[in-house]
Amino acid sequence: MTAADLSEYVGAAPADIDYVTECWDTAHALVDKAVGTASVPAAVMKRAKLECGSELYHKRSAPMGVSQFASADGAPMRVGLDPMRSAMKVLMPFLPLSFA
Numbered sequence: 001m002t003a004a005d006l007s008e009y010v011g012a013a014p015a016d017i018d019y020v021t022e023c024w025d026t027a028h029a030l031v032d033k034a035v036g037t038a039s040v041p042a043a044v045m046k047r048a049k050l051e052c053g054s055e056l057y058h059k060r061s062a063p064m065g066v067s068q069f070a071s072a073d074g075a076p077m078r079v080g081l082d083p084m085r086s087a088m089k090v091l092m093p094f095l096p097l098s099f100a
Contacts, residue, residue, distance in 0.1 A: 003020050
């Protein structure tokens with residue numbers, strides 16, 4: 001997988017390739033860190049990295065965690081601040097349980 005896969009996934013403009021690459025590199029590092037030495041299928045890793053990269057990419061259009069989507073009333077929506085939120089939901093069945 002490459003930044004081009006993330007670019008296609010989020011529908012980024014060709015001019016955004018540098019930003020997409022930065023998001024991809026960050027997503028790659030975050031997911032790899034979360035997985036550690038656990039055995040995770042390649043398809044699940046791909047999905048987790050795309051989800052994390054997508055969260056990072058779309059943060060640019062949601063300053064301070066608030067975004068206005070094309071809703072009928074134009075009301076702002078709070079978006080998640082953790083870029084790993086979606087990725088962790090995909091990864092959890094494959095990660096060992098941790099205790100605090």
